[in-house]
Amino acid sequence: MKxxxxxxxxxxxxxxxxxxxxxxxxLLNAFVSALGELDYDQDNLVLVSGIGCGGWIASPHMNTDxxxxxxxxxxxxxxxxxxxxxxxxxxxxxxxxxxxxxxxxHLIHAARRRIPIxxxxxxxxxxxxxxGQASATTPVGAKTMxxxxxxxxxxxxxxxxxxxxxxxxxxxxxxFHAMQMKKAFKDVLQKDDFSFFDILTGCPxxxxxxxxxxxxxxxxxxxxxxxxxxxxxYHDDKIMxxxx
Amino acid sequence: MPIEKKxxxxxxxxxxxxxxEACAEGAVAAGCTFFAGYPITPASEIMETIVRRFEEEKRxxxxxxxxxxxxxxxxxxxxxxxxxxTATSGPGFSLKMENLGYAIMTETPCVVxxxxxVGPSTGQATRTAQGDLMQARWGTHGEHxxxxxxxxxxxxxxxxxxxxxxxxxxxxxxxxxxxxxxxxHLRETVAVREAIEIFNRxxxxxxxxxxxxxxxxxxxxxxxxxxxxxxxVTGSTHDPHGYRKTQDRVTQERLLSHLQQKIxxxxxRIVQWEEYELDDAETVLISFGFxxxxxLKAVKDARKKGIKAGLMRLKTVWPMPTxxxxxxxxxxxxLIVPEMNFGQLRGEVQRFTxxxxxxxxxxxxxxxxxxESILRAVEGGTSL
Ligand SMILES: Cc1ncc(C[n+]2csc(CCOP(=O)(O)OP(=O)(O)O)c2C)c(N)n1
Numbered sequence: 297m298k299x300x301x302x303x304x305x306x307x308x309x310x311x312x313x314x315x316x317x318x319x320x321x322x323l324l325n326a327f328v329s330a331l332g333e334l335d336y337d338q339d340n341l342v343l344v345s346g347i348g349c350g351g352w353i354a355s356p357h358m359n360t361d362x363x364x365x366x367x368x369x370x371x372x373x374x375x376x377x378x379x380x381x382x383x384x385x386x387x388x389x390x391x392x393x394x395x396x397x398x399x400x401x402h403l404i405h406a407a408r409r410r411i412p413i414x415x416x417x418x419x420x421x422x423x424x425x426x427x428g429q430a431s432a433t434t435p436v437g438a439k440t441m442x443x444x445x446x447x448x449x450x451x452x453x454x455x456x457x458x459x460x461x462x463x464x465x466x467x468x469x470x471x472f473h474a475m476q477m478k479k480a481f482k483d484v485l486q487k488d489d490f491s492f493f494d495i496l497t498g499c500p501x502x503x504x505x506x507x508x509x510x511x512x513x514x515x516x517x518x519x520x521x522x523x524x525x526x527x528x529x530y531h532d533d534k535i536m537x538x539x540x
Numbered sequence: 541m542p543i544e545k546k547x548x549x550x551x552x553x554x555x556x557x558x559x560x561e562a563c564a565e566g567a568v569a570a571g572c573t574f575f576a577g578y579p580i581t582p583a584s585e586i587m588e589t590i591v592r593r594f595e596e597e598k599r600x601x602x603x604x605x606x607x608x609x610x611x612x613x614x615x616x617x618x619x620x621x622x623x624x625x626t627a628t629s630g631p632g633f634s635l636k637m638e639n640l641g642y643a644i645m646t647e648t649p650c651v652v653x654x655x656x657x658v659g660p661s662t663g664q665a666t667r668t669a670q671g672d673l674m675q676a677r678w679g680t681h682g683e684h685x686x687x688x689x690x691x692x693x694x695x696x697x698x699x700x701x702x703x704x705x706x707x708x709x710x711x712x713x714x715x716x717x718x719x720x721x722x723x724x725h726l727r728e729t730v731a732v733r734e735a736i737e738i739f740n741r742x743x744x745x746x747x748x749x750x751x752x753x754x755x756x757x758x759x760x761x762x763x764x765x766x767x768x769x770x771x772x773v774t775g776s777t778h779d780p781h782g783y784r785k786t787q788d789r790v791t792q793e794r795l796l797s798h799l800q801q802k803i804x805x806x807x808x809r810i811v812q813w814e815e816y817e818l819d820d821a822e823t824v825l826i827s828f829g830f831x832x833x834x835x836l837k838a839v840k841d842a843r844k845k846g847i848k849a850g851l852m853r854l855k856t857v858w859p860m861p862t863x864x865x866x867x868x869x870x871x872x873x874x875l876i877v878p879e880m881n882f883g884q885l886r887g888e889v890q891r892f893t894x895x896x897x898x899x900x901x902x903x904x905x906x907x908x909x910x911x912e913s914i915l916r917a918v919e920g921g922t923s924l
Contacts, residue, residue: 306770306772308783338770339766339767339768339770340766342765342766344616355772355774355784356772356774356782356783356784359770360770361619361765361766361769361770361771361773362770362771362772362773362774363616363619363765363773364772364773364774364775364776364784365612365615365639365642365775366612366638366639366642366775369608369609369612369638369639371609372576372604372605372608372609372610372611372612372613372616373612373613373615373616374616375602375604375609375612375613375616376574376576376602376612376613376614376615376616376617376618376624377616377617377619377620377765378616379574379600379602379613379617380573380574380600380616380617380620380621380622380624381620381621381622381765381766383766384620384765384766401605401606402605402609405604405605405609
């Protein structure tokens with residue numbers, strides 16, 4: 297990140313609360329770089345988040361108006377901000393537990409209505425902050441605190457979920473795809489439409505340590521090896537990345 | 541000046557309307573520009589009236605996917621400078637509780653209407669009750685203070701809604717309007733005045749945007765989003781600039797004290813009640829909302845029979861005028877609290893009577909409490 301982009305980060309927020317190797321930091325970096333490259337007006341931007349480590353990506357790091365809300369409810373608060381003042385650019389950044397598990401209902405309705413907000417899910421496939429319980433995006437077989445023998449239930453495919461609900465401008469990237477992620481952020485920041493990002497951030501501490509991906513480098517490598525760029529064909533056994 | 545004299549959108553004069561309608565008209569008059577709702581009996585007519593008025597006036601109405609979302613949306617809207625509101629009944633009121641606490645913690649002005657119906661749970665949707673008095677006070681978790689108003693007539697539904705917005709703006713806090721189904725669906729005359737006084741929040745000023753600095757009871761300025769303040773709003777414990785301080789005992793203590801003192805130290809601006817025939821009263825009735833209508837009738841009937849009865853009617857139910865409870869308890873031979881629940885107000889009054897027993901007249905079967913049942917208690921009480 298360029299030095300001058302630090303204007304988008306509050307002065308007194310380092311060291312961050314994120315664990316070493318946390319992919320939420322890569323997401324934050326890509327988002328700030330997107331703002332920087334656009335020289336985006338930070339005083340016309342409102343970042344809304346829920347509860348969890350994912351909710352901390354924006355609050356307090358981002359040097360913009362920030363609304364750190366209740367668990368799962370970031371989207372309704374964001375809708376209130378956007379509808380009351382449509383001139384503002386409103387971006388929700390939060391975790392998978394927050395946006396898709398406790399808050400899943402709000403997500404599908406925002407997609408259905410195509411409310412002109414951007415929703416970015418920092419998806420680490422687990423409830424990181426509370427110690428590693430299964431979420432709606434935990435893969436089948438994955439070990440978590442609440443599924444020590446492996447998760448029995450199928451996860452949401454967030455791209456299909458949001459598209460199925462009527463959402464447009466739907467993207468997925470992993471922590472390996474920082475450049476592509478940044479470019480896509482730049483695209484949506486210049487539009488006033490609904491858009492959704494499933495960003496696989498990875499949680500080496502809570503997810504990795506239980507699933508043989510404790511080393512952050514190994515987790516990123518795993519993301520790289522298992523992802524395929526979407527070009528019309530969707531493979532359910534791969535991490536499909538790109539624009540959908 | 542934050543206080544403004546504003547012409548009402550309705551021409552001055554007499555209107556015949558429903559309590560729910562009057563509440564919505566009061567909101568429009570007060571300058572409410574954002575309403576988020578979800579359908580529920582017996583509160584839906586508020587939303588219905590708002591939809592009609594907001595279309596005419598180009599204000600923002602949104603029907604959300606549930607009451608949790610409605611409560612979240614009005615808090616978000618409030619941070620853009622809007623006066624915002626939601627309206628519901630018991631089941632929806634329960635769902636709003638977590639985000640109501642968020643509004644308290646983040647000092648976000650907004651108005652939440654609860655048109656009370658019979659509970660618990662789905663209960664009886666079209667039947668009246670006063671079972672949410674304590675929920676309004678303590679429904680959201682954690683130590684906190686709340687303002688709640690209780691109109692007893694359709695006309696008051698109009699003016700108390702205006703007052704609710706004014707208090708929300710002045711004290712930067714959610715204000716609850718506790719109505720009953722009986723008032724919400726009642727049709728009565730409302731005398732609309734030419735102009736009303738409204739309070740607009742102080743947006744710019746010295747100091748940080750959240751409480752916790754001395755003096756602790758001062759209400760901080762509330763800048764709006766999009767004006768370069770780069771606000772940090774969080775429901776976690778925060779310092780006056782909004783930085784989370786989730787391990788620090790001093791920050792928590794100061795924030796809690798602030799949230800309490802800004803309301804409790806200014807009770808004289810918030811707490812209102814009316815007194816009827818209390819000067820020489822030996823039997824003192826204390827009541828609120830629709831039940832107070834029956835209580836007043838009972839007082840009049842008792843007077844005709846030569847019984848010295850009087851009524852204190854709470855307009856503000858939270859905080860309560862507890863000092864007045866004490867003086868009335870000292871004066872009275874008999875204290876009676878009629879209400880449409882099993883004694884939620886009675887318990888509160890009882891704490892301030894110096895041991896004098898408070899008699900309850902209670903009804904919670906979905907029907908309105910009657911003057912006759914209250915009169916019987918008055919007669920029984922005085923013959924003791
Ligand atoms: C209503 C409510 N329930 C539970 C919690 C406890 N809680 C805090 S964070 C969290 C999980 C967050 O998980 P996720 O959104 O996936 O974020 P991560 O920490 O993994 O980034 C939970 C359940 C809460 N704060 N509020």
